[in-house]
Amino acid sequence: MKKNIRLTAIYKILRRKPDDTETRFKLINELIAANRIEEAYQQLKIIGNVNPEDPRYKEKFDSVTSIRSKNFRINLLLLKQKLLQDPDDKESMKIVAENYENLQYYDSAMVMLDKYFEKYPDEKDQDLRFRWARNSAWNREFDKAIDITDKLWRIIQIISIISFSGRKYLSGLQEILKKQEDILIMF
Secondary structure, eight states: OHHHHHHHHHHHHHHHOTTOHHHHHHHHHHHHHTTOHHHHHHHHHHHHHHOTTOHHHHHHHHHHHHHHHHHHHHHHHHHHHHHHHOTTOHHHHHHHHHHHHHTTOHHHHHHHHHHHHHHOTTOOOHHHHHHHHHHHHHTTOHHHHHHHHHHHHHHHHHHHHHHHHHHHHHHHHHHHHHHHHHHHHHO
16 A cells, blocks of 8 residues: 555656656656556656666666566466467457567467457457557568558548538437427427
8 A cells, every 4th residue: 555655656746747767767666566567667668768878777677678578478378378268269369469569579469360350350449450450560461451451441431420420410400409499489
């Protein structure tokens, strides 16, 4: 509980002074102590943009990326075991692909995403489709990336048209109801 209070206090300080590198390093240390490695990694990326030559940054970055990679590998092992038991587990397939991406194993992420979309071709998750296109590009499968992106773009256009039509329909419906209300008031 005390760790959460300290973390909250440090986050408040950083909201007021986002360029305070010393406080950001304190936050990173607290996050590591609380085993919140992904947050520590995000904070290190901020410092890396501002002060990549700081020796503390290099040391912490190496340490956190090592822990982070280890965590992704452990998650991969657990999720692969889960997929052996249930090869159609959608969530596990998505997370396995994401872990591969985080480890920069783009070819393995691509294999998993290909399997996923082969099993679930009507998947509506646009972010996942974008990741699939991005991984295709990273694997130099540019035609495939363009094809996926084109399909994604068509889906977005259809959603926009439906959304616009729905608003237009609701607007027209509200107008009709208002006119009916005016007519009723006249009588």
